[in-house]
Amino acid sequence: xxxxxxxxxxxxxxxxxxxxxxxxxxxxxxxxxxxxxxxxxxxxxxxxxxxxxxxxxxxxxxxxxxxxxxxxxxxxxxxxxxxxxxxxxxxxxxxx
Amino acid sequence: xxxxxxxxxxxxxxxxxxxxxxxxxxxxxxxxxxxxxxxxxxxxxxxxxxxxxxxxxxxxxxxxxxxxxxxxxxxxxxxxxxxxxxxxxxxxxxxx
DNA sequence: AGTTATTTTATCGTAAACGGTAATGAGCTA
DNA sequence: TAGCTCATTACCGTTTACGATAAAATAACT
Numbered sequence: 001x002x003x004x005x006x007x008x009x010x011x012x013x014x015x016x017x018x019x020x021x022x023x024x025x026x027x028x029x030x031x032x033x034x035x036x037x038x039x040x041x042x043x044x045x046x047x048x049x050x051x052x053x054x055x056x057x058x059x060x061x062x063x064x065x066x067x068x069x070x071x072x073x074x075x076x077x078x079x080x081x082x083x084x085x086x087x088x089x090x091x092x093x094x095x096x
Numbered sequence: 097x098x099x100x101x102x103x104x105x106x107x108x109x110x111x112x113x114x115x116x117x118x119x120x121x122x123x124x125x126x127x128x129x130x131x132x133x134x135x136x137x138x139x140x141x142x143x144x145x146x147x148x149x150x151x152x153x154x155x156x157x158x159x160x161x162x163x164x165x166x167x168x169x170x171x172x173x174x175x176x177x178x179x180x181x182x183x184x185x186x187x188x189x190x191x192x
Numbered sequence: 193a194g195t196t197a198t199t200t201t202a203t204c205g206t207a208a209a210c211g212g213t214a215a216t217g218a219g220c221t222a
Numbered sequence: 223t224a225g226c227t228c229a230t231t232a233c234c235g236t237t238t239a240c241g242a243t244a245a246a247a248t249a250a251c252t
Contacts, residue, residue, distance in 0.1 A: 001154060027198060027199090124230095136231080
C-alpha cells in the first residue's frame, strides 16, 4: 500500500464523516459530546490529518447512526477477485 | 458505545482477519512481510488485544486482497436475512 | 463594518500503537 | 526424546493518537 493511498484513504474517510455530520446539522462540538472524542481530534480526523483507531471510528459511526463500513468504504471492488472472491470458503473457526 | 461493544468489535475484526489469512494459508510471519506489520503486532490485532489504526487495517486488507469493509463487523456486513447464500460478494446494502 | 459560531492549529501530558527482539508455549513429526 | 514450525507474550524505544486547553483562523450572520 503506497503512502499516497493511505493519505487518500484518510482523506476520504474524513470527508465521509464530515458529510454525514453536516448532513445531520451537527457541529464538531456536538459530535464531540456524542462521541467523547474532542473537537480538535475530530477536526484532524475529518481533514485526513490523523490516522484514527478502529474503536474511534466505531464511536463516530455510532454517534452518526451509520454503519462503520460506510465511513471506510473503499471502492468495494478495490481488488477485483480473479474468478472467485478470496473470502470464499474459509472455515477455520476454532483457532483458539 | 459501550466498553464491551468495543471489545467485541476488536475481537470480531481480528477473527475475520485470521479467517482470511488462514483461508489463504498464510502464516503470521508471511503476512507480516506482506504488510510491513510485525508478526507480534498482527497476533495482538487478530486476538482483539490491540486497537489498530485505520491505515493498519487497510494494509492488512490490501495484503489479503479483500475490501477493507469486509474486515469490519457491523450490521451491514452481517449475514443477510435470507434469499441469498452469504459470502457471495461484499454487499454494502443501501449505502454503495 | 462588528459579533458570534465554528473550525483549525498549536502545545503539553498521557496512553497506546507500532517495530524489533527474545522468550515462551503449543502442536506436530520423526 | 528431540527438533521444527507457528503463535503468543513480554520487554524496550519510538512514534502517534488522544484529551484538555488556548489561540488563531474562518464562516456566517446581523
